[in-house]
Amino acid sequence: MAINLQKGQRISLEKSNGSKLQNICVGINWGAIEKKGMFGFGKSKEAVDLDASCALFNENKQLVDVVYFGSLKSKDGAVKHSGDDLTGDMGGDDGLDNEVITLDFSQLNPAVNYVAFVLNSFRGHDFGTIPFASIRIYEGTPKRVNEVFATYDIANGSGFAGHVSMVMGVFYKKNGEWKFNAIGEPTKDKKLEETVNTVTQSYL
Template identity: 25%
Template sequence: MLLSKGQKIDVTKGRKLVSVKLLFGWKTKDSSISIDAAAFLLSDRSRCERDEDFIFYGNPAARNGSTAHSVMSDANDRESITINLQRTDEQTAKIAFTVTIHEGEEQGQYMQDVSGLYMRIIDESSNEELFRYEFGDEFTKETAVVVGELYKHQGEWKFNAIGGGFYGGLEALCTNFGLEIESGSAEAAAAVEELVRSPIDLRKKLVQITLEKKQLTNVVARVGIVLDITGSMQTLYKNGTVQEVVERILAVASKFDDNGALDVWVYDTHFSRLPSVTEQDFGQYVENNILNNNAIHKFGRNNEPPVMEDVVKKYTDEEDDGTPVFIIFINDGGVVKPIKKVITAASVHPIFWQFVGIGHSDFEVLRQLDTMEGRVVDNANFFHLDDIAAVTDEVLYDQLLNEFPSWLKAAKEKRIIR
């Protein structure tokens, strides 16, 4: 199976896998270019908690025998990383795989000088190739690539094909994954900053493609996200899914909003309006501003109208400048029926509500949004995703922005927006 960028696939589900081997290959015209593959064993904080969790040529094996690096003699496969899935410890939530050019910046060697980059995953016991991922066609001055991540999800292992090219080489990667480096130079700090921002930049490119497809490139809009924090959402907060949702939606705000900020609310029976998140401070936003915030009421029952009314208050009373507002409302089921009254009353305001249902609830109330009567314009939409973490960015952005154009047109005709 040939993977595409952003694709997430099941690795162990439906298979009896004990150990997988990831094989890396590439071609260079200049024989002096030295490329290395590596693995970072990460906790649920997306960090290497110990130096020995960085597996590369200088530290070729994990102490528990779960992960091993080796150089290949094959003409095509250059290096391999073997993962014994049964030996990975409980602290390893995911494993990031990278390739870097050794001293690339110093030597003036970049990923644009490398061709034929690929990674393939095989079942070590049978040598059967399960997946192949070819990447690297768009790289220029990057010297490092996060190829992808093997991660745990509901007791199974999945793979996320990332293919993100970054600046700063191995030093920047180590810093990003929580490992201390000796160099404290301004250049290294700048490289790390560029690395941290790059995933958002990649997603912004995907948003831009979606905006062009839906003829939204000249639209300026405020963007906000409302996050369900009821009891049934607890696992998604703790396993990093909600953090990733915030990052994915931030890319939309960065393209739509003139200040590049994503406004944030959380709610259960109570609600909290939180500090906006930007490209400069999105890292660990959920942990720092939600999970570790004792002022937030968490993991109770749901009551949507109060938080929705606060959204309306912010944009129509406190900050009423006539700019269209695009609200993404994440909910895992069980919304109360009075939200219909709020949506109907808000139909005279420049606010569009995009509800996203996640999980396996029936979402009866939300499924009726398109047939609600009594509104000046149809100001709300709903779609359902069983597993939001398994949906690619391309698919997510396409669905998020599917009905926004028709609302903009209707709202202009009714002079709700200018």
């Protein structure tokens, strides 16, 4: 059952056979900006540094932990970051994710009630200027995609131009069941800390 959520849709993470989803990945694939040379001769590539991050909150919406390029694993070991990609694809779209964050619900600290995924453009490159940038939130592992929940095309999607930060989505626990809210909203924030504050105020 392929689910491709639109912005703002929510789903339960229980599969049709009654089993629960355990392993979730958030993958980001993007390209460097191509610039024309002087007088139109030649082309150069400008590196783009997008940063996927994950913020964990308790039921009182207090921040418990943040996984990002400077801290690649949550304290409980449930969330892992593949590492910082500072450039994007320099030779065109290779179809592979440049950064992946994995989430294993079975290892998650029981006190965690919300797991939010955000994206920031570290050097302030406007999403609208990046030649391609797509996000996939899916069940599986970085090497095996079982089922995609949500995809966002932030290079071409309306509303993303003029922004350097966004909230991708939030997993939240309700009556002991994990559900997913596909947010996909750009924010006016410039830095990760500001984006985490926006999540706390508006998306939990």
